[in-house]
Amino acid sequence: KAGVTQTPRYLIKTRGQQVTLSCSPISGHRSVSWYQQTPGQGLQFLFEYFSETQRNKGNFPGRFSGRQFSNSRSEMNVSTLELGDSALYLCASSLGAGGNSGNTIYFGEGSWLTVV
Amino acid sequence: QKEVEQNSGPLSVPEGAIASLNCTYSDRVSQSFFWYRQYSGKSPELIMSIYSNGDKEDGRFTAQLNKASQYVSLLIRDSQPSDSATYLCAVTPGAAGNKLTFGGGTRVLVKP
Numbered sequence: 001k002a003g004v005t006q007t008p009r010y011l012i013k014t015r016g017q018q019v020t021l022s023c024s025p026i027s028g029h030r031s032v033s034w035y036q037q038t039p040g041q042g043l044q045f046l047f048e049y050f051s052e053t054q055r056n057k058g059n060f061p062g063r064f065s066g067r068q069f070s071n072s073r074s075e076m077n078v079s080t081l082e083l084g085d086s087a088l089y090l091c092a093s094s095l096g097a098g099g100n101s102g103n104t105i106y107f108g109e110g111s112w113l114t115v116v
Numbered sequence: 117q118k119e120v121e122q123n124s125g126p127l128s129v130p131e132g133a134i135a136s137l138n139c140t141y142s143d144r145v146s147q148s149f150f151w152y153r154q155y156s157g158k159s160p161e162l163i164m165s166i167y168s169n170g171d172k173e174d175g176r177f178t179a180q181l182n183k184a185s186q187y188v189s190l191l192i193r194d195s196q197p198s199d200s201a202t203y204l205c206a207v208t209p210g211a212a213g214n215k216l217t218f219g220g221g222t223r224v225l226v227k228p
Contacts, residue, residue: 031214043160043204043218056215090159094214103148105206105214110159 002027004093004108012114018079021111025072025093032074033105034066037088046089049074081115088112119143122205122219130227135192137222139205142186146207149181149188154202154221163203164190195226 005024013019025032033056034046045058049068066076072093078085089112094105120141129135137151148167152160166172166179166188178191188207192199202221208214 033214033216035216042220043206043216045215045217048214050214056213058215088159092214092216103208103214104162104165105150105208105216106162107152107159 004091004106006089006091006108006111008111009109010112010114012116013081014116015081015083017081018077019081019113020075020077021089021091021113023074023076023091023093023108025074025091026095026106029093029095030072031094031096032068032072033092033094034074034076035090035092036060037090037110038086043090046076078113083115086113086115118219119217120205120207120219122203122222124220125223126225127222128225128227129195131195131197133195135195135199135224135226137190137192137203137205137224139188139190139219140186141188141205141207141217143207143209143217144183144186146183146186146209148208149179150206150208150216151177151179151188151190152204152206153199154204156202160204192224195224197226197228200224200226 031050033048048056068074088110090110091108096103151164154160164179176193180189204221205219206216
């Protein structure tokens with residue numbers, strides 16, 4: 001059974017550009033979440049989608065956006081990139097809607113974004 | 117106060133010993149609790165999940181949850197050099213959703 005797949009794995013962008021990252025969840029999983037990891041701030045929640053609806057959103061500026069498609073695949077977009085956006089972006093998937101016990105959450109390998 | 121707190125370490129343990137990691141959380145209605153292991157430059161790997169009070173064992177790992185004390189711990193028995201990594205404690209809220217709130221992680225060093 002394939003795990004969570006993220007593309008691209010590594011990318012370098014210039015300040016002011018935009019970037020789109022893609023995530024394919026584990027087959028059958030309907031919930032996709034995105035996280036940003038930096039050395040200074042640790043792992044921080046960006047947003048979560050379930051059945052194409054954004055259910056939770058973290059404390060990030062509007063430059064960070066995402067969406068989920070009917071096949072549960074998800075994309076996140078960062079516009080007007082800043083140097084501080086350099087980070088590991090992680091996608092996580094889970095089977096159910098959460099809010100109860102037994103809902104395990106798995107991470108992909110991440111997308112390393114460097115903004116220069 | 118941070119929502120999820122862990123000692124940053126490093127926690128240095130000799131090979132073969134038990135490593136004990138602790139985590140406290142502030143949201144009393146948190147539902148699910150996870151321990152992830154993260155090697156440098158890699159993504160978090162799920163090693164344990166626990167949802168009810170008590171102990172849960174999986175191989176060399178034992179997770180312990182005490183909701184009354186808002187405390188979750190991880191024991192690594194017979195520690196190996198390959199266990200050297202950062203261990204992240206994460207919790208999900210009581211409300212619907214899969215939002216994980218992470219602690220800062222505990223770095224573990226297992227010395228041969």
